[in-house]
Amino acid sequence: METLREATKLTSQISNPEVRQQVEAFYNSVDPLQKEDIAAAIAYALTQPARVSVNEILISPSNQEM
Structure with missing residues (x-):
């Protein structure tokens, strides 16, 4: 916060x-993102199998217009 x-x-x-x-x-x-939200996205990217390439992750609050 x-x-x-x-x-x-x-x-x-x-x-x-x-x-x-x-x-x-x-x-x-x-409703601002929490540090846990970012950590979960990073963990997702790092835990993918070698055949998966995570090139980008776009994270924004779900109630914020893009």
Whole structure:
């Protein structure tokens, strides 16, 4: 959650109140990824058999628009 807190601190530096409100609404709407989510993706890639090549993994919160 430290990253989310840091992003929220940066939000306070936005001088346009309308933009600031939109950014804050976005951050409040996203359930941030946890370190366990990333670890599970890495474990998946590392535990594949030699015949499998994991070239890319795209990870984002499921409730965040792409």
